[in-house]
Amino acid sequence: MDDSLLEAPVVILTPIKNCVSHLPAYVERIEALQYPAEVLSIGLLESDSTDATWPLAQDLVERLERRCRRVSLVKRDFGFNMPAQVPRWSPAYQRARRTTLARARNHLLFSALRDETWVLWLDVDVIRYPPDLIQKLMATGREIVQPHCVTRPGGPTFDRNGWTHHGTRHLDSYRGQSLVPLDTVGGTVLLVKADHHRDGLNFPAFRYGVANDSVRPAHPDWERGEIETEGLGIMASDMGLQCWGMPDFEVLHAPD
Template sequence: MAVTRSLRRNNTITYVLAGGLCLFFLYFFFGDTTSIPQLPAYAAGAARHVLKSKDAAPNELSPPSLPFRKPAKLAEGERAAPPPVVHYHMNNVTITSDPVGNRESILILTPLARFYDEYWDNLVKLSFPHDLISLGFIIPKGREGNLATQQLQARIEKTQAPTNKNRFASITILRQDEEPTILQDEKDRHALSAQKERRAAMSRARNALLFTTLGPTTSWVLWLDSDIIETPPSLIQDLASHDKPLIVPNCFQRYHNKDKDAMDVRPYDFNSWVDSPTAKELAGKMGPEEIILEGYAEMATYRSLMAYMADQHGDARTEVDLDGVGGTALLVKAYVHRDGAMFPPFPFYHLIETEGFARMAARLGWKATGLPNYFVYHYNE
């Protein structure tokens, strides 16, 4: 039986309408990305950040990875604009051995009780592109904290001046609510009796700083203590080139050797180590709230310390697997922190703070690596 002309016309119109409707839904679900500004992909699989790091957030709530500039005072009855809805595609945030080439963002975090000009001078000399670097500081309450804040802000004003083309992407300063209970001078803060309380406080400070500043576009986190005053300018690129989940250089200290009557170097950080049967046996006899501390004669662990593996003339790329790490200079892939690895302020397998962090990361499947012949230097008090 022949189909009438009107029915054929209706079928054609139906197909056209159906096709148009399908195109609309495809555009609605998959094509509405042009309204979200993104950085260009610099290589296949490179990170596509939703917003450029130099932009400022229009609202203090969103997006969390950008600096917020307080808007002008609103007129009477005027309401602030709501925070924007921002989409982040986390699978597109790369963490590679070439962070410069792939334009990967790094977050440098520093717990700061005292400010050293040498620390800042070394920081601004880092050769990693500063527009990819965000800085975060946490400073204790009290007179010393106030002084450190003033000194830090004075240097920030110069470095972040609009005329300086080498300024950092953003800087966040957190002030703690409580004054430190442990004195900050060298002798008191390194006393064995003060370590559990001191390092628990340090863990809480590190966690507060991390959880406040870690943004969805962050690829790397560099923990850099405020008394690290000398590193190679290529520190970030050098550490990242090993492509390890967490990696730590050897922390030494320059000092005047009276026996030689000349400047010399000596190990400083003893928290990067390879575990030993003695330490494991010691932990097995401890109560649940006791911790093992490294570098003290009263608690001999016989661990292999990376500080004593150093060869001043050895290959700087030599690697060693570690069970504990120090935090003077520690580079971490951001997804290690996102997986839940933090700094335990409580005994975690009888370890605390950075050493506890290494154990927690290991439990999550991320192994620590040390570079015994790659050096950073601590301030000599």
């Protein structure tokens, strides 16, 4: 392991909502990371939960504080909840759901980022990744990079917000390659150089990049332009930055 990859301050940022079943294991995985406590911080933002996510998160802060140099826990409700029995990927609610998630990510970023060099976006329901996750991502030498998020080893891409060719190719199209350029990114696991966020790179809560050639064409289910993590990828392009994916480095997400 390259000791230089253990020196840069990192903040892990995680939006949380209705995740009582995932939070304790999330903390266990953070505790298992092979990254020094003195340069690791955590930021959580809870919004609009209808279960006990908020009090459970408050109860778990002490454990996280023993593992990290700083823990930030913020509550910010946006007034959005999916109707009961409707899957979160339902096309009719995608715009509203992802607009709310973009706002949550931006609020979390502005409340939790301090002096860190890197931001690791990490969803609470990513259930398996190696203890040296941060080092593996940093070792690519890329400043916006994601691993391949799947629900079973060798399975299809789960986080389909990272794509090329106007949304027609995802990381499972590039297996056998260690690193590929992406037009957009997913946010289940995403490492970003913090200065890019400070320079204005964020998660658009509105259609962004209408004039960018990489965005998807208009479709009956959506208008032209990208939002949330896909919007961040297009914004990165407009800022002269390149996003990257690691097709053969898989992390596991809980099945929906």
